[in-house]
Amino acid sequence: xxxxxxxxxxxxxxxxxxxxxxxxxxxxxxxxxxxxxxxxxxxxxxxxxxxxxxxxxxxxxxxxxxxxxxxxxxxxxxxxxxxxxxxxxxxxxxxxxxxxxxxxxxxxxxxxxxxxxxxxxxxxxxxxxxxxxxxxxxxxxxxxxxxxxxxxxxxxxxxxxxxxxxxxxxxxxxxxxxxxxxxxxxxxxxxxxxxxxxxxxxxxxxxxxxxxxxxxxxxxxxxxxxxxxxxxxxxxxxxxxxxxxxxxxxxxxxxxxxxxxxxxxxxxxxxxxxxxxxxxxxxxxxxxxxxxxxxxxxxxxxxxxxxxxxxxxxxxxxxxxxxxxxxxxxxxxxxxxxxxxxxxxxxxxxxxxxxx
Amino acid sequence: xxxxxxxxxxxxxxxxxxxxxxxxxxxxxxxxxxxxxxxxxxxxxxxxxxxxxxxxxxxxxxxxxxxxxxxxxxxxxxxxxxxxxxxxxxxxxxxxxxxxxxxxxxxxxxxxxxxxxxxxxxxxxxxxxxxxxxxxxxxxxxxxxxxxxxxxxxxxxxxxxxxxxxxxxxxxxxxxxxxxxxxxxxxxxxxxxxxxxxxxxxxxxxxxxxxxxxxxxxxxxxxxxxxxxxxxxxxxxxxxxxxxxxxxxxxxxxxxxxxxxxxxxxxxxxxxxxxxxxxxxxxxxxxxxxxxxxxxxxxxxxxxxxxxxxxxxxxxxxxxxxxxxxxxxxxxxxxxxxxxxxxxxxxxxxxxxxxx
Numbered sequence: 001x002x003x004x005x006x007x008x009x010x011x012x013x014x015x016x017x018x019x020x021x022x023x024x025x026x027x028x029x030x031x032x033x034x035x036x037x038x039x040x041x042x043x044x045x046x047x048x049x050x051x052x053x054x055x056x057x058x059x060x061x062x063x064x065x066x067x068x069x070x071x072x073x074x075x076x077x078x079x080x081x082x083x084x085x086x087x088x089x090x091x092x093x094x095x096x097x098x099x100x101x102x103x104x105x106x107x108x109x110x111x112x113x114x115x116x117x118x119x120x121x122x123x124x125x126x127x128x129x130x131x132x133x134x135x136x137x138x139x140x141x142x143x144x145x146x147x148x149x150x151x152x153x154x155x156x157x158x159x160x161x162x163x164x165x166x167x168x169x170x171x172x173x174x175x176x177x178x179x180x181x182x183x184x185x186x187x188x189x190x191x192x193x194x195x196x197x198x199x200x201x202x203x204x205x206x207x208x209x210x211x212x213x214x215x216x217x218x219x220x221x222x223x224x225x226x227x228x229x230x231x232x233x234x235x236x237x238x239x240x241x242x243x244x245x246x247x248x249x250x251x252x253x254x255x256x257x258x259x260x261x262x263x264x265x266x267x268x269x270x271x272x273x274x275x276x277x278x279x280x281x282x283x284x285x286x287x288x289x290x291x292x293x294x295x296x297x298x299x300x301x302x303x304x305x306x307x308x309x310x311x312x313x314x315x316x317x318x319x320x321x322x323x324x325x326x327x328x329x330x331x332x333x334x335x336x337x338x339x340x341x342x343x344x345x346x347x348x349x350x351x352x353x354x355x356x
Numbered sequence: 357x358x359x360x361x362x363x364x365x366x367x368x369x370x371x372x373x374x375x376x377x378x379x380x381x382x383x384x385x386x387x388x389x390x391x392x393x394x395x396x397x398x399x400x401x402x403x404x405x406x407x408x409x410x411x412x413x414x415x416x417x418x419x420x421x422x423x424x425x426x427x428x429x430x431x432x433x434x435x436x437x438x439x440x441x442x443x444x445x446x447x448x449x450x451x452x453x454x455x456x457x458x459x460x461x462x463x464x465x466x467x468x469x470x471x472x473x474x475x476x477x478x479x480x481x482x483x484x485x486x487x488x489x490x491x492x493x494x495x496x497x498x499x500x501x502x503x504x505x506x507x508x509x510x511x512x513x514x515x516x517x518x519x520x521x522x523x524x525x526x527x528x529x530x531x532x533x534x535x536x537x538x539x540x541x542x543x544x545x546x547x548x549x550x551x552x553x554x555x556x557x558x559x560x561x562x563x564x565x566x567x568x569x570x571x572x573x574x575x576x577x578x579x580x581x582x583x584x585x586x587x588x589x590x591x592x593x594x595x596x597x598x599x600x601x602x603x604x605x606x607x608x609x610x611x612x613x614x615x616x617x618x619x620x621x622x623x624x625x626x627x628x629x630x631x632x633x634x635x636x637x638x639x640x641x642x643x644x645x646x647x648x649x650x651x652x653x654x655x656x657x658x659x660x661x662x663x664x665x666x667x668x669x670x671x672x673x674x675x676x677x678x679x680x681x682x683x684x685x686x687x688x689x690x691x692x693x694x695x696x697x698x699x700x701x702x703x704x705x706x707x708x709x710x711x712x
Contacts, residue, residue, distance in 0.1 A: 054622060054666075198671075204571060212568040213636065217560050266410060270639040276629035277636070280569065281671035283626045285664050308641050310410075315554075315637035 011327075012155045013038065013189035015179040016254045018045075018296045020153065021191060022146025023161030023175070024138045026080070030129025032340060033080035035088040035138045036161030036175060038191060038252050038294070039146040042101065044072030045254075046295040048264035049117060052272045053289035055246050057083040057120040061290075066261035070115045074101045075143060076292050077118035078162040078193050078250045081133030089118040091139030095147075119290040121195040122246035126165035128339035134162075155191065158331035162193045162250065165336070167343045168279065168329065169199035170238045172336045176328025178320045182312050186257045186299050190271070190320035193250040194328040196289075197243075198281045206230060206350050210278035210326035213319065222350045230349035241341035248288035249275050249325070253317040259295035263310055268293035270314040274321025293317070367683075368511045369394065369545035371535040372610045374401075374652045376509065377547060378502025379517030379531070380494045382436070386485025388696060389436035391444040391494045392517030392531060394547060394608050394650065395502040398457065400428030401610075402651040404620035405473060408628045409645035411602050413439040413476040417646075422617035426471045430457045431499060432648050433474035434518040434549050434606045436482075437489030445474040447495030451503075475646040477551040478602035482521035484695035511547065514687035518549045518606065521692070523699045524635065524685065525555035526594045528692045532684025534676045538668050542613045542655050546627070546676035549606040550684040552645075553599075554637045562586060562706050566634035566682035569675065578706045586705035597697035604644035605631050605681070609673040615651035619666055624649035626670040630677025649673070 014021055018041035025034040049064045059077075063070045075092050079085035093114045096102050102114030124130050142161060158174040159166070166173030173196070179189035194200070202209050206222035222230070253271045268291040275282050275289055283289050301309040332345035370377055374397035381390040405420045415433075419426045431448050435441035449470045452458050458470030480486050498517060514530040515522070522529030529552070535545035550556065558565050562578035578586070609627045624647040631638050631645055639645050657665040688701040 052625060054663075054670075197667075202568070209568070212558070212565070215560060266641070269408060270637075273629075273632035273637070273639055276632040276674070280633070281626070281629070281667070281674060283629055283674075284667045284670050285622070286667070307410075311553075311637070311640045311642070314410075314640050318632070318637060318639075 010154050011179055012177045013179060013191040013252065013254050014152050014155055016187050016189045016256050016296060017298065019254055020146040020149045021155045022142045022149060023156055024141035024145060025164050026132050026134055026138055028132055030127045031132035032127030032165035033123050033132060033134055034161045034164040035077060035079040035134040035142040036193065037092055037142040037146045038076045039143055040074050040294065041296065044074045046259055046261055046264050046297060047073045048261055048268050048293045049290060050265060050268035050272060051290045052283045053248055053287040054285035056288035056290055057086060058290060059086045059089050059118040060115050061117055063115050064117055066265055070103055073115050073117060075116050076252055077116055077139060079118060079120050079134045080123040080162050080165055082120050082122045082124050085120045085134040086118050087136055088134040088139030089116040091136035092116045092143045095140050095143045117292060119250050121162055121166060121193055121248040121250060122244055123165035126340035157328060158333060166193055166195035167244060168194045168196045170234050170343060172332040172343045172345045174328045174332050176324040176331060178323040178327060180316055180320060182316060184302050184312060186255055186313065188255045188313055188316040188320060190324045191252045192321060192324040192328055194325050195247050196249045196279045196282055197247040197284050197287050198279045200279055200325065200329045208326050208329060209280055210322045213277050213322050226350060233344055233349055237342040237344055246286050249279060251291045251321050252294060253291060253321065254294040255313055256296045256298040257313060258297045258300050264293040264295050266310065267313055267317050271317040271321050274318035278322045278325035366510050367535055368533045369535060369547040369608065369610050370508050370511055372543050372545045372612050372652060373654065375610055376502040376505045377511045378498045378505060379512055380497035380501060381520050382488050382490055382494055384488055386483045387488035388483030388521035389479050389488060389490055390517045390520040391433060391435040391490040391498040392549065393448055393498040393502045394432045395499055396430050396650065397652065400430045402615055402617055402620050402653060403429045403473065404617055404624050404649045405646060406621060406624035406628060407646045408639045409604055409643040410641035412644035412646055413442060414646060415442045415445050415474040416471050417473055419471050420473055422621055426459055429471050429473060431472050432608055433472055433495060435474060435476050435490045436479040436518050436521055438476050438478045438480050441476045441490040442474050443492055444490040444495030445472040447492035448472045448499045451496050451499045473648060475606050477518055477522060477549055477604040477606060478600055479521035482696035513684060514689060522549060522551035523600060524550045524552045526590050526699060528688040528699045528701045530684045530688050532680040532687060534679040534683060536672055536676060538672060540658050540668065542611060542669065544611045544669055544672040544676060546673065546680045547608045548677060548680040548684055550681050551603050552605045552635045552638055553603040553640050553643050554635045556635055556681060556685045564682050564685060565636055566678045569633050569678050582706060589700055589705055593698040593700055602642050605635060607647045607677050608650060609647060609677065610650040611669055612652045612654040613669060614653045614656050620649040620651050622666065623669055623673050627673040627677050630674035634678045634681035
């Protein structure tokens with residue numbers, strides 16, 4: 001995929017003009033959790049959601065049903081802390097209210113209700129302290145970081161924000177992002193928090209599943225000795241602690257296209273295909289997999305071929321989610337070892353396979 | 357995956373005891389279409405559906421919503437002929453009515469309404485005659501073939517039934533099937549009709565995407581010269597006719613487990629992951645991708661680990677759909693060349709790569 005024009009090609013959701021991303025971490029020694037906020041421009045963005053996991057934790061997702069009243073939203077919250085962490089949205093609401101951003105509900109411009117959809121990943125106790133969770137202060141810190149980041153800012157990936165304590169199939173997970181510019185000139189970007197039950201790694205080959213869809217030729221397969229050592233190490237790590245009872249991959253797919261809310265919902269739905277290609281199995285009863293879709297509405301879809309013009313965005317959204325997951329797994333610098341378990345990083349196990 | 361015990365290991369949806377499959381073809385020279393019926397045992401099966409494509413053609417799918425009244429169904433129809441072909445369900449209904457099978461609606465045992473969910477693929481004009489479509493007679497022929505096939509019968513695959521005129525990303529598509537027995541002893545099977553917009557083939561490598569998930573080690577990559585020749589041939593073929601305006605992958609995932617209707621719906625949803633892994637892109641606006649899930653209710657789910665016991669079936673359902681798609685593409689004996697277009701088979705282009 002091509003890099004977005006007019007940017008440094010940072011292959012990030014912030015290549016979609018107007019979107020900013022901020023991370024915040026829960027402070028303290030026993031904490032391994034945090035919150036990530038995707039902040040829209042003044043005036044908000046069209047938004048939708050598709051929840052496909054069997055164990056979701058969400059807030060304000062029903063408001064995004066295209067049949068319901070709220071037309072635009074200002075921010076989306078992805079958070080650690082399981083359902084407790086949804087409180088982070090309160091801090092984002094407060095920050096937006098101070099700026100009179102939200103659904104206007106009274107005569108005074110200050111009379112707003114910001115609708116802040118949120119979804120959580122399970123990382124309770126990952127840092128040792130079961131009660132160390134994101135709260136309103138974490139949400140506020142994340143939205144302030146997003147606001148301060150400027151346009152088209154680089155997005156930090158790996159063990160940050162909602163990905164601070166994320167794990168995936170026994171490995172360290174985290175935050176990843178990717179973007180592309182379509183032939184139509186429309187930019188599409190994705191941001192993911194990878195914290196799945198299933199594996200990102202093809203156990204037979206040691207390659208990341210998502211690398212099979214990288215369009216860059218054959219994935220580089222780790223040598224058999226590396227794979228065997230990795231399998232041993234992973235088995236040891238898995239034996240050291242019970243697997244997390246709940247998991248989740250969260251994604252935000254964003255575009256500068258003009259989309260209806262129904263079209264945005266279709267984008268969110270098809271983006272789950274990108275999760276399926278990168279993680280196996282997925283959408284299980286203990287995955288809360290949730291995808292948000294955002295449209296800033298700057299570029300019209302091509303008139304031809306009519307409703308099929310959405311296809312390019314649908315396909316790109318899924319592909320970008322796959323690539324963002326690969327990049328999230330590769331971004332993990334080292335493993336996560338502590339009271340919450342032993343989760344090696346992909347790079348530790350399989351070496352420095354270059355990402356797509 | 358292991359083969360089902362107590363069968364010949366025919367790796368087929370009919371390894372789920374009580375299910376029978378029948379195909380019928382629309383007669384006549386200009387016809388390349390047909391119908392496939394999955395027939396349940398007397399008393400019916402629990403059923404659910406998840407429609408994820410943007411251009412679906414379905415009948416009686418709302419009745420399968422777990423909130424609605426119909427508890428069990430007797431048969432599912434997969435059919436060519438686009439929305440016209442949904443008439444095939446009428447023939448299956450008549451056949452069932454004659455046997456007093458269906459939802460009892462009156463004092464007499466003959467007072468039944470058989471609920472026959474159906475979904476279609478687009479193949480109009482594939483054989484030259486736009487009006488040669490499955491009708492009630494085709495449906496009746498397919499259900500009669502299913503009924504006559506006996507228990508655990510081999511399922512014909514490739515260009516049969518609803519897959520008679522199927523194409524996938526410029527190649528010939530068709531019907532495929534697969535099954536497995538889980539550690540719990542529960543059997544899971546899948547049957548697919550592959551007729552997608554997207555590609556089943558990784559264009560960079562010539563391997564089938566689905567083969568990356570085959571658990572059998574590295575896929576065999578066709579030699580560069582083979583890949584180049586295939587790309588040329590495929591480009592020629594695609595240039596010879598407009599691509600089909602609508603497409604669809606249909607699947608039935610079945611198990612002998614005891615599932616609630618809501619659990620069956622979850623199985624149908626996660627099975628779409630298997631389509632995503634084997635076809636790219638998919639779930640586009642002109643794909644009508646639809647998955648039915650059937651449960652014959654013979655084997656209880658393991659009590660532990662509670663609601664997570666469904667995970668094994670969810671994961672297997674997705675994997676089996678992937679494998680059934682691979683087998684459908686490999687089953688196509690030769691290409692499809694005619695008034696409806698030029699669609700080479702995978703084997704023609706890439707040789708006899710063994711399937712998973």
